Amino acid sequence: MGKKKGVASLMSRRPFQHMMRKRLRQLKKIVPDTQDADVDILLRQTAEYICILELKVVILRRLSAIYGV
Secondary structure (H helix, E strand, C coil), X not given: CHHHHHHHHHHHHHHHHHHHHHHHHHHHHHCCCCCCCCHHHHHHHHHHHHXXXXXXXXXXXXXXXHHCC
């Protein structure tokens, strides 16, 4: 019986693992210079990239306010 539980557990993890691999591949396409990065580096660089994008938004909003665009 323990074997069946293990197989069921493995089967339920496969869709999750597939989904996570797919999302990581998508993230590598979005975040620059992460094609060969492992998961730890990918997530760290993603966080840094988000901060950079947020800063760019702030700068663009301020420029827009200054120049009335």
